[in-house]
Amino acid sequence: MLKTTIFLAFSGLAWTMSANAALPAPVRDMIRAAIATGDAAKVATVAEIARAAYPGDVAEVDALERDFHAQHAAAAAAEDAALAEARRNAGVFDLWKGRGELSGFRSTGNSDNAGIGGSVTLTRTGPAWSHKLTGRADVQRSRGQTTRDQLTALYEPRIEIREGLFAYGLAQYERDRFQGFAGRYAVSGGVGYRLVHGPKMDLSIKTGPAYRVTHFVDGGRDSRLAGLFGLDFDWRIAEGLIFTQDANAVAAAGGAAVALVDSRSTTVNLVSGLEAKVTRRLSTRVSYSVDYDSEPAIGRATTDTMTRFGFVYGF
Numbered sequence: 318m319l320k321t322t323i324f325l326a327f328s329g330l331a332w333t334m335s336a337n338a339a340l341p342a343p344v345r346d347m348i349r350a351a352i353a354t355g356d357a358a359k360v361a362t363v364a365e366i367a368r369a370a371y372p373g374d375v376a377e378v379d380a381l382e383r384d385f386h387a388q389h390a391a392a393a394a395a396e397d398a399a400l401a402e403a404r405r406n407a408g409v410f411d412l413w414k415g416r417g418e419l420s421g422f423r424s425t426g427n428s429d430n431a432g433i434g435g436s437v438t439l440t441r442t443g444p445a446w447s448h449k450l451t452g453r454a455d456v457q458r459s460r461g462q463t464t465r466d467q468l469t470a471l472y473e474p475r476i477e478i479r480e481g482l483f484a485y486g487l488a489q490y491e492r493d494r495f496q497g498f499a500g501r502y503a504v505s506g507g508v509g510y511r512l513v514h515g516p517k518m519d520l521s522i523k524t525g526p527a528y529r530v531t532h533f534v535d536g537g538r539d540s541r542l543a544g545l546f547g548l549d550f551d552w553r554i555a556e557g558l559i560f561t562q563d564a565n566a567v568a569a570a571g572g573a574a575v576a577l578v579d580s581r582s583t584t585v586n587l588v589s590g591l592e593a594k595v596t597r598r599l600s601t602r603v604s605y606s607v608d609y610d611s612e613p614a615i616g617r618a619t620t621d622t623m624t625r626f627g628f629v630y631g632f
Contacts, residue, residue, distance in 0.1 A: 340367070340374040348378065352385045356623040357394050405444050413441045418602065422455060422629020424630055426608075426618045427495040428465050432457025434625070449473045468492040481511045485523055487545070494534050495619065497614025503529035503577065505545045516553070527577055543579035548572075582612035592629065600629040 339430040344367055351363040364382045368375050403412075418436045434455035443446045450472050457465040470490045475483045487505040492498070507525015527545040532538055550572040570591045590604030 340371060340377045344371065344375075345381070352381070357386075357389070362613070384579055397428070401444065402482060412443060413439055415439045415632045416629055417632070418627050418629045419494045420602070420625045422623050422625040424465065424621060424623045426611050426621030427497075427613075428457075428621075430457050434506050434627075445477050447475045447477075449475075466492070466494050475509075478508075479546055481514070483509050483511070483523075485509055485525070487527075496608075496610065497617045499534050500532040501529065502531075503543075503545075507545065509547070513531050518553070519549070519551045522551050523549075524571075529577065535614070541581070543577045546576045546578070547575075548574040582610065584611070585609040598631045602627055602629050 337535060348360070348363050351359045351548070354360075359561045360382060364378050367378045371378070416438045418438075420434050420436075421431065422434055423431045432455060434453065436451065436453035438452075439448075439450040451470070453467075454466055455467040468491070472488045473485060475485045477483050485505075485507060487503070491501040491502075491503075491505045502604065505525050505527035507523060509521055509523030511519070511521040513520040524546050526541045528540070529543055530538070530540040552571070572587075573590065574585070574587050576585045586606070587609050588604060588606040590602055592600050592602040594600045603626045604624075606623045606625070610617075610619055610622075613619055
């Protein structure tokens with residue numbers, strides 16, 4: 318509809334003016350108005366219709382579009398340079414960003430119930446190093462009895478070795494009495510590679526040796542060496558999704574997979590989610606996770622699943 322309307326407007330102007338005349342001022346103003354929005358798609362649309370309506374003035378339309386792309390690239394480069402400079406000069410308490418989530422969940426497996434949970438994630442990205450701290454707690458009580466009690470804490474630093482290649486460290490603590498362990502500790506370090514990095518999609522993998530210790534609820538203890546394999550995936554599906562008349566949304570689907578494998582058992586954690594921004598700081602998120610343990614405690618199920626819906630606040 319937009320292209321049709323603009324094309325008809327241009328056609329009307331073209332009918333009354335000579336094909337050899339300079340690009341009409343109203344058409345030039347319309348192109349510049351599209352350029353002022355900073356939206357490359359709008360600029361391309363208006364420029365395309367201008368070329369079709371005024372084939373004799375293609376060179377001027379091309380020049381206007383080239384100027385837009387050059388200015389856009391220069392502004393992006395200046396912004397990247399300013400960000401890099403700010404990261405180089407930042408103090409230890411600078412550059413931190415956070416996300417807090419409050420959610421309701423439904424779980425199956427070792428516990429089949431609904432409850433509430435919360436998490437906090439802090440990230441810091443510097444010129445070479447990045448840090449990620451995450452804490453999550455899920456609790457559910459029914460008729461005075463605790464039916465879910467899960468706690469997870471994680472710290473992961475990374476250092477960029479060269480473009481796309483990084484080294485990582487990982488320290489993780491878990492507690493889930495309904496899976497049969499009072500505490501499970503894991504440390505790992507290794508290398509990873511960012512396979513895809515762009516405005517729409519990011520995909521990275523990592524692998525390395527790991528060591529974990531498990532304290533079972535019956536008092537037993539187990540420690541072993543393992544191998545860690547991880548995958549992180551983010552897909553920014555679209556921008557400008559509309560939830561209400563005055564609330565724009567940005568949707569992002571994210572997935573993660575972490576597997577710890579040793580000679581006797583394998584544990585796998587898979588998380589997939591869809592997130593939509595309601596305001597600049599507030600988002601909604603729905604996710605589905607699977608926890609698999611090939612050698613659970615006696616009487617425990619091998620697989621737990623969780624469907625979660627909540628609100629995320631960025632700070």
